[in-house]
Amino acid sequence: MDRRKFLGLGLAALALAPLTKLNATDFRKEKPDAWKAEKPADAIKALYGDIKPEEKGVTIKAPKLAENGGKIPVFVKSDIDAKSVAIFQDANPRAAVAVWTVPEDGIIDYGITIKMKGSGKITAIVEGKDGKFYSKVLPIEVSKGGCGG
Amino acid sequence: MKVKAKEKDGIVKVKVLAKHQNIGPEEAEKKKKEANFITTVVGKVGGKVVYEMNGSGFMSKNPLFKFKFKGKKGDELEVTWTDLKGESKTKKAKIK
Numbered sequence: 001m002d003r004r005k006f007l008g009l010g011l012a013a014l015a016l017a018p019l020t021k022l023n024a025t026d027f028r029k030e031k032p033d034a035w036k037a038e039k040p041a042d043a044i045k046a047l048y049g050d051i052k053p054e055e056k057g058v059t060i061k062a063p064k065l066a067e068n069g070g071k072i073p074v075f076v077k078s079d080i081d082a083k084s085v086a087i088f089q090d091a092n093p094r095a096a097v098a099v100w101t102v103p104e105d106g107i108i109d110y111g112i113t114i115k116m117k118g119s120g121k122i123t124a125i126v127e128g129k130d131g132k133f134y135s136k137v138l139p140i141e142v143s144k145g146g147c148g149g
Numbered sequence: 150m151k152v153k154a155k156e157k158d159g160i161v162k163v164k165v166l167a168k169h170q171n172i173g174p175e176e177a178e179k180k181k182k183e184a185n186f187i188t189t190v191v192g193k194v195g196g197k198v199v200y201e202m203n204g205s206g207f208m209s210k211n212p213l214f215k216f217k218f219k220g221k222k223g224d225e226l227e228v229t230w231t232d233l234k235g236e237s238k239t240k241k242a243k244i245k
Binding site for chain 2: 026027028035070071072073075089092093094096097098099100101103105106107109110111112113114115116
């Protein structure tokens, strides 16, 4: 294979890569405003629109008192047949922490370690396939802030 | 990056430990470093996506991700993270 052909192939592969990489929504690209919002309510609005989530069907597991705000383990669980799951908090400069796209036949039992500047509330939103939204709010006490501390 | 996947009764439990500074913009200013954090984590088995997450600078340093999916022993799980600068790392692990 000559060099030109080889380079051409490489370029073609590069062009194809982003298209085949994800099967669903890249929330960072499609909803940039959701990641800039300061308050959870605004971030939720930017991500999902004007929704009124029901407070049921979602559980958050996290320590009540987190000694180190730099690494707080948070689990979100739900049995709802869902499209996506998002978590927010109100202690940091911006609210959005992470958004999961639930794959087909997926299990909602997501664990993640997050940072929080101080005590605050964690909000989890589950977007059901039935078009409804479900939520859970959990307050957490943080004794040593972990955002830039 | 460390990836561990273990199957029991058709459910695969996965632990992913990504080695990343995960610095948000405010923190970057304080520490005089460039803001950079993991923006996506994708897990695949045989080309099928089993895990997909979009993250922010508010995940911890060296974040730990845990998740479950329906799968079987012997399959290979491939986990890839990508950060704000576009760098990415992929690690494969056999489901035990």
